Amino acid sequence: MTGLFTLAARSAWNRRFVLSLVVVSIALSTLLLLGIERLRQDVRQNFAQSIAGTDLIVGARTGAVQLLLYSVFRIGNATNNITWSSAQAVSAMPGVAWTIPISLGDSHRGFAVVGTSDAYFAHYRHGGGQALRFALGRAFGDGLDGVFEAVIGADVAERLGYAPGARIVLSHGDGSFAANDHADKPFTVVGILARTGTPVDRSVHITLAGMEAIHLDWMAGVPLPGLRVSAEQALQRDLAPKAITALLVGLERRTAVFSTQRRIAEFRAEPLMAILPGVALDELWDVVGAGERALLATSGLVAVVSVLGLVAVILAGLDQRRRELAILRAVGAGPRTVALLLGLEGSLVTLTGLAVGVAATALAWALAAPWALNTLGLVLQPLALGVAEWTWLGVLGAAGLLASAVPGWRAYRIALADGLQARV
Template sequence: MPILILAWKSLLNRRFTALLTLLSIAFSVTLLIGVERLRGEVREGFTNTVSGTDLIVGARSGPINLLLYAVFRIGNATNNISWESYQAIANLPKVAWTIPLALGDSHRGFRVLGTTATYFAHFRYSRDRGLALAQGEPFADLYDAVLGSEVARTLGYRLGDPIVIAHGTGDVSFARHTDKPFRVAGILAPTGTPVDRTVHVSLAAIEAIHVGWESGAAAPGRSPDAAQTRELAATGALTPKAITAVLVGLKSRIATFQVQRAVNDYPEEPLLAILPGVALADLWRLIGIGERALLAVSAAVVVVGLFGMLTALLTSLNERRREMAILRSVGARPAHVLALILGEAVFLTLVGALLGGALLYGVLLLGGPLITDRLGLVIGIGPPSPAEGLLLAAVVAAGVLVGLIAGYRAYRLSLSDGLLIRV
């Protein structure tokens, strides 16, 4: 215990250098644990881009390709699903709900998704969170559009603003549906998923804007105006002939593989049913190298901070050789000198780690709502995860190693070496 008191008084005597070392370790630990927590939340958020959906069904291709265009709006489907096949899937006894998806149009670089009201009722993401409208309401009129938060923020749209959808992914003048403009009826709250970058319209609206179109262009004299298509919608004549994909929710997850097999063996047309969680995990393994690189960079920052502490301790030893010699002359053993330097290093590391953790929780408390609002990413404020605990233990162990290196150097200083130094 006296050696700890002596270490504390020694640090107070060098408080400015000790404070800088302490802050360096604290900021390093904040960065390291913060990156690890962010990495875990991003990974979990990615794998929960679609939550509560048991199967994704599309034309037969590959699981990753189906996942990319059905969930992330990247790429295009190799083929569509006929409306009859969709109804057959929806009417399976073990199916609780379905969300039809129709892709193929865009608006100023953002994909347009045709769907139904079940999308807003059943789509889930990130720990079973449902979609919420920040403003407005969905699909009160045939030509109503609901914007993702990023679409509205990037393009500066407000409720009631008109928008024009373009045929295909290229926004060129001859492919725009200028005769049937949409109205912004709703804006979704941020989700941190591809929903934020999507313009949502009804399936009937997708059919309405393509009435009279052939080979990607409007046939002269065959394209009815907006009023005429509203009349067609009222008669039920705008039922789609085909859709791009289907999100399927089951009454019991026990039936997942049974329904998947039934869809994959569907005799009328080649279909593919995938488990979104499995496909998302496979995709993360392909693109997750970036988050590992980020963790490596933050770990390197911690190493630099610990090397700074080692440098400070070793540099101070030359200034403290007479101090060590006086300690030896009054009865301190070499082991006491080692314990003194080791105690200083361990104290700085422990306090720095605790301060770094406190800084992280402070940042999460103050900046968490802003991160959620801007990025749709919910970062939990809970106890350290096992991975974070291991990182903290590794930091403390590295601090002990630094103390041992510096302490061994002090241990080697002889009594005569210290007494011969001139003041």
């Protein structure tokens, strides 16, 4: 058997140029399948780790997925806000341990601005329940001294080159128009959060009072003509928030989540809804599941084409190798030995392609990880072959072995006389 394996390896090496193209094809299909599978898992893990320890998210009545997207992932806009009095009433409900107010709608050079309170730094959790940490500086103050202070995420600091003490200007909305800049009320960066791999890294955090201060001379999304309130004048005004976008809620006991959710849904002062983050994430994956399946199906088709290419190359070479196979038969190799020889060649090509594909995937993941983190905020984990990855490799390997049996069966049918006969 060892001699046959050596013969198969040397035979494949003798036709290395043609077979190398098949190896590359199988390697690319392996890269595509493993890459999509790993990307799917990493994206899900990043989404799931964006918020932990929060039992309910409260907001105006809308879709559960929409509320999750704009309150946690800063994607999209809220259809409506909830009043501050309603937020306080939810905070005072029985069983509620803590709440984190979230006020959205402004930006800074493409990064979302989040108005919140010091409870954000005390109770917000990500990953496996990790608390937010400061890489530099501190949290904003809770009095008048903290009105125009800002805490920025790691991506904001890195991409814009900010450090504690930097002065920044916020923009109304997405910052598409320079006229919307709140240039008369600049903020001072007092802290930079350590990297989390979540939307926190791409956010600028200010106090609710600061969010209220920059909108004193605004109404319905536009500045009031003839009315200008300076930063010094804003500090003399009542800066208590009137409305917020959402409220993150932590309960004393997880078992009370459904009763609290029902109590919020029956709130009489205004229509509210409370969603469970995990359930909303499952709904989100149901929405994007069709796209995942389409990508996997496309990868599967590429793999099929690669395997068919292997069959085509070996079959095409059979006619040129008739005399070689006939000589093997003449020196004593039986039909099964010849069939096994061609099967081993195809298996070697398949396994080599799989090995190259796995190595290429690991290398691509290592090279793409810094770019994905800095550009997309997506944490790509180092390639580790789990059950799903081994399953795909097993399917590809089995398909390659089955495909290799086709040329072997064809060689088995070639007679000795057919190989020695002169062809004209």
